[in-house]
Amino acid sequence: MPVTETQVLDALRKVVDPDLHRDIVTLGFVKNLVLDGAKIAFTIELTTPACPVKEILQSEAEGHVLAIEGVDSVQVEMTAQVRTRETKQDDLIPDVKHCIAIASGKGGVGKSTVTVNLAVALAQSGARVGLMDADVYGPSIPMMMGAAGEQPFTRTDPDTGQSKIVPILRYGVKLMSLGFLLEEGKAVLWRGPMVAGTVRQLLADVEWGELDYLLVDLPPGTGDAPMSLAQLAPLTGVVIVTTPHHVASNIAGKSVHLFRRLNAPIMGVVENMAGFACPTCNTVTPIFSGSSGEELAAEYKIPYLGSIPLDPTVSQAGDKGVPSVVAHPERRQAESFKEIAGKLAQQASILGYARKDLTRIGDATERPKFKPVES
Ligand SMILES: Nc1ncnc2c1ncn2[C@@H]1O[C@H](COP(=O)(O)OP(=O)(O)O)[C@@H](O)[C@H]1O
Ligand SMILES: [Mg+2]
Structure with missing residues (x-):
């Protein structure tokens, strides 16, 4: 038969x-x-x-x-085929399937470094990836992606007459940063409404096109940019970057609280600079005992996505404008970034399905209205 x-x-x-x-x-x-x-x-x-x-x-x-x-x-x-999320009518980025924000409690934990390498790792896996630098206080993505000094041009759609800023392409990733648009060396004193307006522009006035993942590098802390983003973009979720110091993880806890109140799912915690990767032999030596990333994940019941060792080649690569997954694919850090990128994509799929289930049950897809968070 x-x-x-x-x-x-x-x-x-x-x-x-x-x-x-x-x-x-x-x-x-x-x-x-x-x-x-x-x-x-x-x-x-x-x-x-x-x-x-x-x-x-x-x-x-x-x-x-x-x-x-x-x-x-x-x-x-x-x-x-990356499954699409539910698009809202007033969606600023209707063709982006997953908008994922990368946040940290404080600066210097490697948030931008992690964002850049995750974006490149996702692009290397075949996904269509965008990277939006929303760190209005210190846009560092252009430098880290070897695109400092680039001046994006605008393109007008002949049908709609609408002009949009064309992203800069590097390592398979579409980039947009205020760093491209501000005059070099000019400091800007940001007020809350200006930040919101800027985040809106970086979403709506940029020709992102169809993307599987748009990663957003947020400024550190719990200020105006994360709130604006959570209001303006239907976030699939937020990744929190922390370092092995307890101080940093306590501050990271504040970010977790903020995004929970903004109704943005926390997709996981990444612990950066966990242990020292030997420049010659590539073995990783722990410096602090335990893992504050894992502790944070356990405390808040959120996924632990993994850790990246402190590796001199990571910062050297960043300074040279070549992401370390490209510059040093043979080292542990690259392995870690790729693994974390995989887990992040997995979380995005899981959250995508969770939302579809809600649709089937009934009315639960409506996102609660944004309420200001008292400081
Ligand atoms: N895993 C790492 N190993 C070595 N240096 C790192 C690592 N992660 C980040 N750095 C370096 O630490 C500094 C701060 O990183 P950055 O990504 O700019 O942090 P943030 O965006 O959180 O302010 C940079 O000089 C960067 O190259
Ligand atoms: Mg940064």
Whole structure:
């Protein structure tokens, strides 16, 4: 008896996505099923090209289908299509699937460094990535991405007559920063409403186009920019960067509180400068005992995305304008960044699904109105 489509789909139902807790058939991941006698071919379309469980899903799918009597060979193609979020009518960035903010309690913890390397790692995995520098007080993305001194031009859409600023492309990532737009050396005294207006412009007046992930480098702390962003952009969530000092993690806790009150999900904690990576042998020596990142994650019940060692090549690369995942892909830091990028993409998919579930249940998709946070 020839193998039937039902048999193959039943076999594939045994493959459960460990993060989304559903089987790949129910999730709609199985596409283009072709039965050619004893030869079976199909595609598994994942929610992100950076999926950390890609290989596991592929080998399980192959195994279960090969186990069907009468099947001789299985050909699985792995692809990815980042699922879209619910778009609001007044959405400033309707073609961006996931807008993710990177925040920290204080400056100097490596927030921009982490943002840049995660963006490049996601782009290297095949995703369409944008990077918006919303650190109005110290825009450092142009320097770190080797784009200092660039002057973006504007393009007018002939149909709508609307002019938009064209992002600068570096390492496969679309960049926009106030650093490109401000006159060099001119200090700006920022007042709250100006910050909100600027964040709005960086979202709405930039030709971001279709993106899977737009990472936003926020200024440190809990000031106007994070609040404006949470109001203006439907954030998939926020990543908190901290360092192994308890002081830093306590301050990071304040960020967690702020974003919770703004109704932006916390996607996880990244601990930067955890241990020292030897410049010659690449082994990582712990300096502080324990992990304040893990402690923070446990305390607030948020995912721990991983740690990045303190590595001199990271800051050298940043100063030279070449992200360290590109400049030193062989070192532990690059491995860490790639792993964290995968986990972040995974969290984005999970949150994307959570929202779809809410839609099905009923009215819970409406985001609560923003309430000012008292200082
Ligand atoms: N893992 C790391 N190893 C070594 N140096 C780092 C690391 N992360 C960040 N740095 C350096 O620390 C400094 C502050 O980082 P930056 O990303 O600008 O922090 P923030 O954006 O939080 O102010 C920079 O000089 C950067 O190169
Ligand atoms: Mg910074």
